Amino acid sequence: xxxxxxxxxxxxxxxxxxxxxxxxxxxxxxxxxxxxxxxxxxxxxxxxxxxxxxxxxxxxxxxxxxxxxxxxxxxxxxxxxxxxxxxxxxxxxxxxxxxxxxxxxxxxxxxxxxxxxxxxxxxxxxxxxxxxxxxxxxxxxxxxxxxxxxxxxxxxxxxxxxxxxxxxxxxxxxxxxxxxxxxxxxxxxxxxxxxxxxxxxxxxxxxxxxxxxxxxxxxxxxxxxxxxxxxxxxxxxxxxxxxxxxxxxxxxxxxxxxxxxxxxxxxxxxxxxxxxxxxxxxxxxxxxxxxxxxxxxxxxxxxxxxxxxxxxxxxxxxxxxxxxxxxxxxxxxxxxxxxxxxxxxxxxxxxxxxxxxxxxxxxxxxxxxxxxxxxxxxxxxxxxxxxxxxxxxxxxxxxxxxxxxxxxxxxxxxxxxxxxxxxxxxxxxxxxxxxxxxxxxxxxxxxxxxxxxxxxxxxxxxxxxxxxxxxxxxxxxxxxxxxxxxxxxxxxxxxxxxxxxxxxxxxxxxxxxxxxxxxxxxxxxxxxxxxxxxxxxxxxxxxxxxxxxxxxx
Amino acid sequence: xxxxxxxxxxxxxxxxxxxxxxxxxxxxxxxxxxxxxxxxxxxxxxxxxxxxxxxxxxxxxxxxxxxxxxxxxxxxxxxxxxxxxxxxxxxxxxxxxxxxxxxxxxxxxxxxxxxxxxxxxxxxx
Numbered sequence: 001x002x003x004x005x006x007x008x009x010x011x012x013x014x015x016x017x018x019x020x021x022x023x024x025x026x027x028x029x030x031x032x033x034x035x036x037x038x039x040x041x042x043x044x045x046x047x048x049x050x051x052x053x054x055x056x057x058x059x060x061x062x063x064x065x066x067x068x069x070x071x072x073x074x075x076x077x078x079x080x081x082x083x084x085x086x087x088x089x090x091x092x093x094x095x096x097x098x099x100x101x102x103x104x105x106x107x108x109x110x111x112x113x114x115x116x117x118x119x120x121x122x123x124x125x126x127x128x129x130x131x132x133x134x135x136x137x138x139x140x141x142x143x144x145x146x147x148x149x150x151x152x153x154x155x156x157x158x159x160x161x162x163x164x165x166x167x168x169x170x171x172x173x174x175x176x177x178x179x180x181x182x183x184x185x186x187x188x189x190x191x192x193x194x195x196x197x198x199x200x201x202x203x204x205x206x207x208x209x210x211x212x213x214x215x216x217x218x219x220x221x222x223x224x225x226x227x228x229x230x231x232x233x234x235x236x237x238x239x240x241x242x243x244x245x246x247x248x249x250x251x252x253x254x255x256x257x258x259x260x261x262x263x264x265x266x267x268x269x270x271x272x273x274x275x276x277x278x279x280x281x282x283x284x285x286x287x288x289x290x291x292x293x294x295x296x297x298x299x300x301x302x303x304x305x306x307x308x309x310x311x312x313x314x315x316x317x318x319x320x321x322x323x324x325x326x327x328x329x330x331x332x333x334x335x336x337x338x339x340x341x342x343x344x345x346x347x348x349x350x351x352x353x354x355x356x357x358x359x360x361x362x363x364x365x366x367x368x369x370x371x372x373x374x375x376x377x378x379x380x381x382x383x384x385x386x387x388x389x390x391x392x393x394x395x396x397x398x399x400x401x402x403x404x405x406x407x408x409x410x411x412x413x414x415x416x417x418x419x420x421x422x423x424x425x426x427x428x429x430x431x432x433x434x435x436x437x438x439x440x441x442x443x444x445x446x447x448x449x450x451x452x453x454x455x456x457x458x459x460x461x462x463x464x465x466x467x468x469x470x471x472x473x474x475x476x477x478x479x480x481x482x483x484x485x486x487x488x489x490x491x492x493x494x495x496x497x498x499x500x501x502x503x504x505x506x507x508x509x510x511x512x513x514x515x516x517x518x519x520x521x522x523x524x525x526x527x528x529x530x531x532x533x534x535x536x537x538x539x540x541x542x543x544x545x546x547x548x549x550x551x552x553x
Numbered sequence: 554x555x556x557x558x559x560x561x562x563x564x565x566x567x568x569x570x571x572x573x574x575x576x577x578x579x580x581x582x583x584x585x586x587x588x589x590x591x592x593x594x595x596x597x598x599x600x601x602x603x604x605x606x607x608x609x610x611x612x613x614x615x616x617x618x619x620x621x622x623x624x625x626x627x628x629x630x631x632x633x634x635x636x637x638x639x640x641x642x643x644x645x646x647x648x649x650x651x652x653x654x655x656x657x658x659x660x661x662x663x664x665x666x667x668x669x670x671x672x673x674x675x676x677x678x
Contacts, residue, residue: 011621016575023583034586035595062650063643088639088649089602089632096653097598098591111599112632118625160632167629171614179614182630189633192640237637 010133010364011125015118017368018136021375022117026143027110030151032383039393040102040425042386048105048154049388050421050458051090054082056101057427059091073457073483074408074429075475077465081248082458084241085193086160102393109156112163113142119166120338124345126173127307129360133367134352135345137374138287141337144378150334152386158331161197162338164190168201172208172306177226184233191238195245196331204313211303247472248461287344294343297350307342314339387416388425391531395496398527398534400427407493410453412510413438414498420456430456431487442509445550447516454484489517490537490544494526497533509550516545558612558668565608568620573600599628602653606660607631612668634660 030042043049057068064080064087072078090108094101117139125132141147150159168186171179191198209227213219235242295315298308318332332339348366352358388396392414399409411417411432423430437452457463462474476483489495497514501507514533517523522544526536537544576596581589607627615623638660639652647655 009619009621011619015621016579019579020582023579028583028585031584032586033584035584036587036591058643058649062648063646064640065644084640085636088643088652089636091649092635092639092653092656093598093602095650096602097595099595115625115628119629122622122625163629164633167626167633170626182610182614185633185637186630189636192637 010129010360011122014133014136014364014367014371015121017371018117018121018139019114021140021371022114022143023110025140025375025379026113026148027107027151029143029379029382030106030110030148035107036099036103039390040105040386040388042106042152042382042384043154043388044149044152044386045154046419046421048152048156048421049419050424051086051105051154051156052102053421053424054087055090055094055105056425058087059094059101060427064088067458068427070405070427070429071424071457073455073459073463073475074406075463075465078475079244079248079461079464079466079472081244081461081464083157083192083194085189086156089160090156105154105156106151109159110151112160113151116159116162116166116335117142117338119163119170120341123166123170123310124307124342126170127305128349130352130358130363131342131345131349133345133360133363134348134370135341136367137370138291138341138344139338140371140374140378141287142335144337145380145382147334147337150331155331155334157194158197158334161190161194162335164193165197165201166338169204169306169310172204172310177222180226180230181233184230184237187230187234188237191234192241194331195249200314200317200332203317204310207313208306208309211309215303243470247470248464290347291340291343293350294345294347295340298343298346308346311340311342387419388422389531391529392416392422393425394529395527395532395534396423396426399494399496402527403428403494408455410487410489410492410495411456412451412495412497412513413501413506414496415501415506417498421458423456424458431492432456433489437486438506438509442505442550447512447546447548447550449488449490449517449545449547450486451489452484452486455482488542489513490522490542491540493537495523495535495537497535498531499528499533500531512550519546520544558616561612561616562609565620565623568624569600569604569608572604572624573597576600598653602635602657603628603631605631606634606657606664609661609664609668610634612664631657631660 031037032041040049040052043052053071057071058064061068064084066076067078067080069076069078086109090104091101093099093108094104097104099107117136120139121132121136124135164186168183168190171183176183187198187201190201209219209223295312298305298311301308303309314332314336318329318336349358349363352363352366399407403409405428408429408431409423409426411423411430413433413435416422417432418435420430420432423432431453433451433453441448441451459476462476464472464474467473495514495517497510499507499511501510511533514535518525518535522539522541523535523537525533527534573596576599577589577593580587580592580596584592604624604627607630608623610630611623611627615626635652635656638656639649642652642656643649
């Protein structure tokens with residue numbers, strides 16, 4: 001067959017079918033068949049809201065040397081510490097595509113997940129086209145509910161980095177020594193997008209060299225130079241972020257030295273919780289058996305085929321309990337449908353070989369039919385407004401447009417504010433009243449102006465700032481009292497209340513306090529819609545309301 | 554300057570045009586509620602930001618590969634290069650709103666200058 005004119009090859013056929021299935025059951029489904037929405041759509045976790053705030057702030061400020069003060073508890077010297085590649089790409093994409101920033105993140109990272117899958121397909125195809133076609137149906141499981149949660153929860157950094165990991169892995173069995181510049185760029189990009197993926201790339205390359213050494217008992221001079229040159233160039237490209245990572249992340253919340261052992265992360269989560277067995281259970285029934293069968297069949301082929309080696313490594317990494325990377329293994333498991341797809345393809349190909357059906361065209365047809373069938377069988381409409389509905393988004397935008405940049409907004413109870421990165425999107429520093437303080441006052445039947453809370457922000461690295469050369473200070477620990485504790489809300493400039501709640505009594509208590517605050521005239525209603533009320537302080541007297549007992553009737 | 558590269562690039566450009574149309578159709582089928590003009594701009598943005606710079610760079614490394622390989626790897630390469638450039642350009646004071654125009658153009662031009670100076674030698678399978 002001659003496909004040459006427009007290069008309409010079988011690969012394109014399966015890629016187009018895969019892309020359609022992927023988009024329809026994935027992003028189009030999640031986003032209710034449209035890309036542009038009036039508010040951020042289907043954001044379900046703080047991380048996702050935080051990424052939105054990062055991208056929005058970057059888009060407004062233009063660069064990322066320092067964090068935006070409204071994100072960083074009001075400090076204007078916080079180091080831009082968060083892995084930044086996704087933010088930059090998303091912000092640039094927003095400008096080029098004309099999409100508003102709040103419409104970019106889920107869609108944009110979905111496309112990167114699609115590209116990752118296709119590069120994985122191309123990687124398998126380098127070894128065996130039939131197995132590649134037959135591997136694709138498993139990849140579509142990355143969009144099934146247990147796996148696609150990363151899109152709702154905002155693991156965009158990991159998804160973006162997976163594309164770089166796939167490009168690097170694709171080059172494993174090339175004459176990579178001639179591609180050291182490209183590999184350096186790719187490893188660097190992975191590092192600054194999401195460090196874990198850079199670690200996986202290096203680990204996979206290292207293991208491939210170890211296997212080569214075991215087989216041949218030698219590593220050539222050319223290969224040694226390749227390793228040194230790639231290492232040096234990557235090191236140079238990522239140096240600045242590498243220092244930030246080491247000082248701010250790898251040392252946890254301590255003032256660790258540049259070199260030295262990192263303290264054990266307190267939030268260390270070994271393996272099984274969060275996501276693992278249940279996730280694999282999503283592939284229950286035939287797909288799981290196929291993966292196991294494919295893994296078993298290919299067990300002894302890993303020395304010959306990097307595709308098998310890579311799948312085995314990613315399977316084992318998914319259970320890694322050791323070191324800093326252990327807390328990130330669940331993100332590998334989200335991408336198992338991609339990484340382990342070769343096992344699925346091998347098992348199917350094995351069965352087809354048994355019945356002497358090894359033709360590529362047949363594999364293509366089986367792969368395509370399975371893709372469509374699996375997508376159809378698992379399609380379940382899942383568009384939803386998410387945590388930031390139109391009313392909340394409008395309120396956040398109102399704050400952004402109608403308060404001064406230095407304003408600190410007091411935020412009373414709201415069902416979604418425990419995912420507090422939502423509040424970073426007001427472009428103002430927020431002091432969030434904590435649920436336990438709010439609920440305790442309610443349970444005590446008190447009408448009071450004193451509530452406990454804290455300033456919200458990405459406190460992962462303690463609001464770190466440069467104190468000197470390679471020295472960081474951390475506002476979080478140095479000015480602890482400033483960032484949290486009990487406050488007299490009479491001194492708040494603006495107070496935001498939720499008018500509705502899943503537990504009606506909490507919203508009612510909000511409204512009682514709002515009424516008390518406005519009763520004496522110190523506060524006035526500045527903005528309200530169906531879900532949110534914002535009041536503004538006019539006088540800043542300490543005694544702005546009558547304290548007393550809550551009238552239960 | 555390698556005539557092969559220029560020849561391949563011409564073909565690739567035509568193929569990118571076809572992919573653009575296919576992408577618009579696929580996006581429109583999937584995101585049926587999104588206006589076509591918006592979809593066309595989004596599809597163009599991916600090609601502009603990632604594929605065009607990335608595919609240019611890929612001539613150094615994947616010249617002998619099929620267009621499909623250069624296209625998708627080029628996407629990843631373009632994202633890597635533009636992402637890194639964007640960060641450092643922002644740090645140097647170039648506002649991010651200009652990156653979408655300047656960086657893809659600059660990357661593509663520099664790559665093509667290098668192609669003119671140094672004939673790409675490919676070793677890919």
